[in-house]
Structures are given as structure tokens and as C-alpha cells.
Amino acid sequence: MLTAQSTKQFKFINIDRVALIAAAAGLLSTFAAGFVTFKPNRIAAGEAFSLAASVPLQGFLAFLALWILVALLSISGIRLEKQAVFTSICGGSLLLLTFFLAGQYATAATLEHGSISRISPGTGMWIMVFAEVVLLLNAVQRGGERTRFVTALSAATVAGFVFLLLTGHLNDISIMKEYFNRQDRFFSEFKVHLLLATSSVGAATLLGIPLGILALKKKSLDAPTFFTLNILQTIPSLALFGILIPLLAYLSARYSLIREIGVQGIGWAPAVTALTLYSILPIARNTYAGFATVDPGALDAGLGMGMTRTQLLMKVEIPIASPVILNGIRIALVQAIGLTAVAALIGAGGFGVFIFQGLGQAAVDLILLGAIPTILLAVAADGITNWCIAVIQPRGIR
Amino acid sequence: MIELVNVTKEYPGTVAVKDLTFEVGDGEFCVLIGPSGCGKSTTLRMINRLIEATSGTLLIDGTDIRDYRPEELRRKIGYAIQSVGLFPHMTVAQNISVVPGLLKWETSRIDKRVGELLDLFGLDPSAYKGKYPRELSGGEAQRVGVARALAADPSILLMDEPFGALDPITRESLQNEFSRIQRGLKKTIVFVTHDIDEAIRLAARILIMREGELVQYDTPENILTSPGDKFVLEFIGTDRALKRLARLPVQGLMRSALSVVLSDDPGKVEKSLAENSYLWVTDNEGRLKGWLDRKVLDKAPFNMEDSIVRIRVADFAVSPDSTAKEALSKMVLAGTSSAPVVDNTDLLVGEIRLADLLEA
Ligand SMILES: Nc1ncnc2c1ncn2[C@@H]1O[C@H](COP(=O)(O)OP(=O)(O)OP(=O)(O)O)[C@@H](O)[C@H]1O
Numbered sequence: 001m002l003t004a005q006s007t008k009q010f011k012f013i014n015i016d017r018v019a020l021i022a023a024a025a026g027l028l029s030t031f032a033a034g035f036v037t038f039k040p041n042r043i044a045a046g047e048a049f050s051l052a053a054s055v056p057l058q059g060f061l062a063f064l065a066l067w068i069l070v071a072l073l074s075i076s077g078i079r080l081e082k083q084a085v086f087t088s089i090c091g092g093s094l095l096l097l098t099f100f101l102a103g104q105y106a107t108a109a110t111l112e113h114g115s116i117s118r119i120s121p122g123t124g125m126w127i128m129v130f131a132e133v134v135l136l137l138n139a140v141q142r143g144g145e146r147t148r149f150v151t152a153l154s155a156a157t158v159a160g161f162v163f164l165l166l167t168g169h170l171n172d173i174s175i176m177k178e179y180f181n182r183q184d185r186f187f188s189e190f191k192v193h194l195l196l197a198t199s200s201v202g203a204a205t206l207l208g209i210p211l212g213i214l215a216l217k218k219k220s221l222d223a224p225t226f227f228t229l230n231i232l233q234t235i236p237s238l239a240l241f242g243i244l245i246p247l248l249a250y251l252s253a254r255y256s257l258i259r260e261i262g263v264q265g266i267g268w269a270p271a272v273t274a275l276t277l278y279s280i281l282p283i284a285r286n287t288y289a290g291f292a293t294v295d296p297g298a299l300d301a302g303l304g305m306g307m308t309r310t311q312l313l314m315k316v317e318i319p320i321a322s323p324v325i326l327n328g329i330r331i332a333l334v335q336a337i338g339l340t341a342v343a344a345l346i347g348a349g350g351f352g353v354f355i356f357q358g359l360g361q362a363a364v365d366l367i368l369l370g371a372i373p374t375i376l377l378a379v380a381a382d383g384i385t386n387w388c389i390a391v392i393q394p395r396g397i398r
Numbered sequence: 399m400i401e402l403v404n405v406t407k408e409y410p411g412t413v414a415v416k417d418l419t420f421e422v423g424d425g426e427f428c429v430l431i432g433p434s435g436c437g438k439s440t441t442l443r444m445i446n447r448l449i450e451a452t453s454g455t456l457l458i459d460g461t462d463i464r465d466y467r468p469e470e471l472r473r474k475i476g477y478a479i480q481s482v483g484l485f486p487h488m489t490v491a492q493n494i495s496v497v498p499g500l501l502k503w504e505t506s507r508i509d510k511r512v513g514e515l516l517d518l519f520g521l522d523p524s525a526y527k528g529k530y531p532r533e534l535s536g537g538e539a540q541r542v543g544v545a546r547a548l549a550a551d552p553s554i555l556l557m558d559e560p561f562g563a564l565d566p567i568t569r570e571s572l573q574n575e576f577s578r579i580q581r582g583l584k585k586t587i588v589f590v591t592h593d594i595d596e597a598i599r600l601a602a603r604i605l606i607m608r609e610g611e612l613v614q615y616d617t618p619e620n621i622l623t624s625p626g627d628k629f630v631l632e633f634i635g636t637d638r639a640l641k642r643l644a645r646l647p648v649q650g651l652m653r654s655a656l657s658v659v660l661s662d663d664p665g666k667v668e669k670s671l672a673e674n675s676y677l678w679v680t681d682n683e684g685r686l687k688g689w690l691d692r693k694v695l696d697k698a699p700f701n702m703e704d705s706i707v708r709i710r711v712a713d714f715a716v717s718p719d720s721t722a723k724e725a726l727s728k729m730v731l732a733g734t735s736s737a738p739v740v741d742n743t744d745l746l747v748g749e750i751r752l753a754d755l756l757e758a
């Protein structure tokens with residue numbers, strides 16, 4: 001939103017304000033005190049080291065030079081599309097450099113102080129990484145006719161990061177150490193997380209689409225439906241889990257059939273129930289909106305030309321409404337992936353398990369081991385569904 | 399042929415159409431007109447069963463429309479509406495193909511038909527086939543809407559204010575175009591409008607409605623010359639004489655024109671001018687150039703070159719297929735009592751006189 005606006009406003013002088021701010025943040029973190037944190041063991045208090053103190057001089061100078069280059073590029077006045085190409089090259093190099101040097105430092109420190117020492121990214125590094133990611137995303141947005149090239153560069157950067165990860169360059173960074181300590185658990189929680197989120201959204205889709213259509217076609221159902229769904233949405237997730245636990249426990253105790261399919265007061269049942277309830281609103285609302293965008297004149301003409309109700313639904317209404325509905329599913333999915341992290345509290349599993357364990361042990365790295373994959377999963381789900389929307393979007397409608 | 403016999407449509411609290419009986423002959427252009435809410439759309443939509451009549455009978459070519467399945471009936475009847483209702487996710491060609499597709503025509507036949515129709519409506523098929531509705535102007539969209547209604551070549555066409563949302567200039571050009579197309583196609587048309595000028599321009603018969611009831615059903619000429627009651631009189635307005643002129647083509651009123659050629663012998667011209675109050679002047683090919691007034695003879699000696707009043711043909715002349723109203727308007731503007739009639743290459747083909755208009 002912000003980027004789009006500032007592009008418009010400042011196009012005529014070709015200043016890329018986002019890149020400029022990113023460069024400022026980058027330079028700040030280049031000189032910040034806490035680039036990495038060293039802890040003699042997992043839960044001991046840490047000691048912060050600046051960039052200059054933790055990487056070789058050439059590395060420090062490279063950071064300095066690249067960030068200054070970005071700053072100069074952003075005010076150079078050359079065309080934004082060209083700027084995007086250069087800033088994405090700088091951003092990609094910076095990102096890989098950051099992780100590479102941090103990994104190197106971690107390896108060296110681990111060799112020196114033994115494997116129970118922990119080297120974690122400090123505030124400075126997080127700000128640095130954030131600035132680099134912003135730089136890349138901003139370049140993709142402003143790429144114009146160069147968008148493909150810039151996107152490819154960003155993809156190459158991601159590939160480079162994965163390469164660093166797989167070749168063990170980052171193994172001595174604390175989060176990776178936490179990962180290696182519970183590798184099997186990580187993948188099983190990943191599966192649980194994905195399953196909880198997708199099955200809830202799947203169920204919500206089956207419920208939400210008919211509900212949205214019903215609310216649109218039967219005006220008397222419109223207000224009560226969305227009133228209820230809106231109320232549901234405002235209940236904090238923990239409270240909803242809390243309400244569901246005794247309810248499901250009671251049902252499970254009362255009806256053997258429910259008990260037999262594995263429903264208990266805690267575990268997956270209340271999690272899926274709550275996540276489904278939360279997911280219905282965006283899906284039903286977008287279904288309603290999607291069908292409402294169909295011009296009544298088109299429906300009248302369709303009927304008047306002799307299309308049956310079913311033909312009208314299949315050939316006109318669904319093609320027009322489905323991108324909007326899919327967008328609702330996208331919102332629900334991203335939201336559900338985030339909320340699933342909370343569901344670990346009621347024994348449903350998922351990445352939240354690491355987060356809450358980490359909170360209990362005051363082990364920040366373990367928290368991050370749960371939090372970062374959750375964020376990445378949400379971003380990936382967002383990207384994939386957006387791509388699907390672009391594919392099914394009819395050419396005549398934009 | 400469409401027949402309505404004692405057709406009534408009631409809604410809770412209102413009667414939208416009251417005991418309506420009328421018929422539209424084969425190939426006839428019938429225009430339904432009346433104030434807002436008088437039941438025009440309801441009447442139209444009962445003919446293709448988008449609305450079911452409460453009582454009464456509707457017949458198409460003698461068959462009760464309730465003997466057909468609604469979809470089957472509608473596929474045989476073209477339907478065009480004010481909001482056009484093109485499907486936004488389909489191209490122009492796909493939109494026009496809807497009914498032929500429903501009727502399971504072969505693809506090649508559909509393609510051919512789409513091309514024909516776009517040509518008929520003056521839209522270049524190669525340029526327009528692949529366009530999407532959002533890429534069309536209002537006028538183009540409405541042309542496509544009417545083309546779509548005609549796609550399966552139905553003998554009956556129902557149109558609900560199809561040109562109502564267009565600007566006056568586009569509306570008039572579409573009316574003329576549609577009028578020309580209808581002369582070739584001879585469809586049985588029921589056309590709803592608010593606009594009395596549109597009704598007079600297009601209709602073979604006008605059906606005037608008020609509060610769900612038929613007030614008068616007659617040819618435009620008869621309605622203009624003998625409005626049935628005060629309501630009709632108010633409805634057609636105080637300028638009904640002028641409106642009537644709008645129905646009369648110049649063709650039927652024009653007479654032969656006296657003219658001389660620029661290269662004629664001046665003596666001969668002088669002689670013939672002495673016998674007439676004015677003469678049209680053309681070049682050797684017969685193209686109108688100007689006119690001569692007898693008054694110039696008072697200022698002797700006669701000199702042809704100096705005496706000709708040269709004119710801009712477009713400002714003075716009318717074409718044979720324009721209306722008497724336009725001819726009158728030209729005469730009033732030019733301050734003359736007659737107007738030359740020329741064809742589209744400016745060839746003088748006759749003249750039309752004010753006196754003839756007043757008698758018409
Ligand atoms: N579905 C409906 N339920 C109740 N009343 C209706 C319904 N449809 C139409 N009416 C009423 O029937 C009457 C005739 O409506 P109709 O749409 O035929 O008018 P119209 O002559 O086409 O008007 P306009 O020129 O404004 O389009 C109006 O009084 C309208 O309020």
C-alpha cells in the first residue's frame with residue numbers, strides 16, 4: 001500500500017523512498033552493537049557483538065559499500081525499473097553475505113568455545129535481514145518491464161540461501177542447533193501443522209461457500225449469518241479453545257460414536273473446530289462478494305436467452321465469482337496457519353509446540369524454530385494461492 | 399405472430415398489467431410506451447415467460463407459450479435489454495455464440511454467424527471478435543447485445559429500452575442502423591421505450607400504456623393525428639405536428655426541380671429565370687452549385703457569374719431518405735421556402751417546398 005502510493009507520488013523525480021529507508025536501516029545495523037549474540041550455553045545471558053567485531057574487515061567493508069551503493073542508487077534519479085535491477089542485485093548479495101558471514105562466525109566461535117555455546121542472530125542482524133528482504137520485495141514490485149528478471153534474481157537469492165542451509169554453512173547458528181536436536185519432531189510437527197490448517201480451511205470452504213450463496217440469495221439470512229460469523233471472529237483464539245474443550249469433552253463422554261473417531265476435549269478436535277469456525281467468515285464473505293459482483297443484467301440476459309439456472313451458475317456465476325472466493329480461501333489459509341501455532345497449547349501439535357516449549361525454557365532460539373517456519377509456511381501458502389488466483393482469473397475481468 | 403388475450407399480472411398489493419389484449423403481426427415493429435411503472439417491462443417479460451402471467455393467454459404463432467418449456471421458448475426469442483448484460487468473462491464472439499451454443503449448432507456454423515452479425519452491425523469481425531466487453535464503448539456493447547439477441551436468427555425479438563442508456567447521438571445512429579437492419583430482416587419486434595421520438599422513429603405500431611392498461615394501439619401517424627384521449631395528447635407533447643413530419647420521408651414529398659447548368663447560354667438562362675421565381679444551378683455533371691433569384695433581373699444587364707448565389711450544399715440540401723422535419727429545419731435556417739434534394743454525391747434530384755410540407 002505504502003509502496004504503491006510513494007511510487008506514484010515521487011515517480012517524477014525517480015526517488016525510491018523504500019530503498020532509501022532500507023539502506024538507512026542497513027547502514028544503521030552495520031554499525032549496531034548487537035549483530036550477533038554469543039551465549040556460553042543455551043540459556044545463559046548473551047553477549048552482543050557488532051558487525052565489525054564479528055566478521056572480517058573485508059566483509060564489514062563489503063556491507064558498508066553495498067549499503068552506500070543502495071542509498072546512492074535510490075536517489076540517483078535513474079529509471080525506477082533500472083534501479084530495481086541494481087538494488088535487487090545488491091539486496092541479494094547482501095542477504096547471502098549476511099548469512100554466510102554469520103554462519104562463519106558461528107562456526108569459528110563454536111570451535112573455540114565448544115558445542116554447547118550458542119551463537120544467535122542479534123537485533124542488528126534481524127534488522128539487516130529485514131532491510132534486505134524489503135529491498136528485494138520492493139525491487140520485484142517496481143521491476144516494471146524488468147519484473148521477470150528481478151523476480152529471477154530474488155529466486156536465485158532464495159536458492160543461494162537454501163544452498164548455504166543444505167551445505168551446512170549455517171549449522172552452527174543456534175536455531176539450526178535447536179533444529180538438529182529435534183529433527184524428526186520438526187518434520188512431524190510440520191505435517192501436523194499443515195494438516196490442521198488445510199483440513200480446517202477445507203471444511204470451512206465446504207461450509208462457507210454454500211453459506212455465502214445462501215446469504216446472498218435469501219436476503220433474510222444475510223444479516224444473521226454475517227452477524228454470527230463476525231462475532232465468532234472477534235473471540236480471541238485462546239478463549240474459543242477454552243470454550244470448546246469442555247464442550248467437546250462432554251460430547252465425547254456422552255456419545256460413543258464421537259469418542260470412537262478420536263474426539264477429545266483437547267487435541268486436534270477443538271483445534272480443527274475452532275480453526276474451521278474462524279475460516280468460515282473470510283470464505284463466506286468473499287463468496288457473497290464474488291457472486292454479488294455478477295451484473296444482474298447479465299443474469300437477466302442469460303435467463304432471457306434461454307440458459308437454465310444450472311447453466312447460468314456453471315458458465316457465468318462461478319467463473320466470475322471464483323477468483324474472489326479463492327481469495328477468501330487464501331486469507332483463511334494464511335490466518336489458519338498463524339492460528340494453528342496457538343493450537344499447540346491445547347495439545348494439537350504443530351510448530352506452536354516449539355514456540356511454547358521455548359517460552360517455557362526461555363530459549364529464544366527454540367521459539368524461533370517454531371515461529372520462523374510458521375511465517376515461511378504462511379508466506380508460501382499466500383504465494384501459491386495468489387498464483388492459482390492469477391491462473392483462474394478470466395481475461396475479461398481485472 | 400404474438401397474441402395477448404386478457405393478460406393480467408398481479409403482485410401482492412399491485413396490479414402491474416390489467417386485462418391486456420393486443421397482437422403483433424408477423425414482421426411488425428411494435429413499440430410499447432408509457433410512463434415509468436406502467437407495466438411495459440412486465441408485459442414484455444411475460445412474452446418469454448421471465449414473468450408468468452397471473453391470468454390470460456399468450457400465443458405465439460397460435461401456440462400457447464405454456465406448451466413450451468421456458469428455456470425452449472426463450473431460445474426461439476431474441477432478448478436485448480438496456481443494461482446489455484454481456485458476460486464480462488467472455489469475448490464478443492463467445493457472447494454472441496451463447497444461444498447458438500445452447501442450440502448445439504456446429505462450431506463452423508456459429509463462427510460464420512458471428513462474422514455475419516458483426517458485419518451487419520458495422521463492427522469489423524477481425525477487430526471485435528476477440529475483444530472483451532470492458533474494452534467496448536457503450537454503443538459498441540449495445541450493438542453486440544442486439545447482435546447476440548439475433549444470433550440464432552429468432553423470428554421474434556423482445557427489446558427493453560435497448561438504447562436507453564446511450565448518449566443522444568449514439569442512440570440516434572443506433573436507431574437508424576437498427577431501422578435499416580430491420581427493413582432487411584423483418585423480425586416481429588416488441589420494443590419498450592420511454593422516448594416518444596424513438597417510438598415514432600421506429601414503430602410500425604405504437605402501444606400506449608397507462609397503469610397496466612392499454613390506452614391506444616395504432617400507427618404513429620394515426621396516434622399523432624388523432625390522439626385517443628387527453629393522456630395520449632399530453633404524452634406525445636405539443637409538437638406533434640413536427641413529430642409527424644419526422645415520420646415523413648422527403649422521398650414521398652419531393653417534386654422535380656427546375657435547374658440550369660453553369661455553362662448554359664446566358665440568354666436562355668435569363669429567359670427561363672424570367673418565368674420562374676428562382677432556378678437551381680448545377681455543374682455539367684448535375685451537381686448542385688447554387689441558385690439564381692429572379693430579382694437579379696431587375697438590375698440589368700444580366701450577368702450569370704455575378705448573379706449566382708453559391709451555397710454550401712450540406713447547409714441547404716436534404717437527402718431523399720431524410721425526413722420532412724429535417725427539410726423544414728433547413729428551410730427555416732436558410733430563410734427559404736424550398737430546399738434542394740440531392741443524393742450522396744450532391745447530384746440534384748429534386749426539391750421540396752414549404753407549401754407541400756404544410757399540406758402533408
Ligand atoms: N417483482 C415485483 N413485485 C412487486 N411489484 C412489481 C414487481 N415487478 C414490478 N412490479 C410493479 O409492477 C409495476 C410495473 O412494473 P414494470 O417494471 O413493468 O414497469 P415499466 O413500465 O417497465 O417501468 P419503467 O419504465 O420504469 O421500466 C410497477 O408498479 C412495479 O412497481
Ligand SMILES: [Mg+2]
Binds near residue numbers: 438439440558
Ligand atoms: Mg421497464
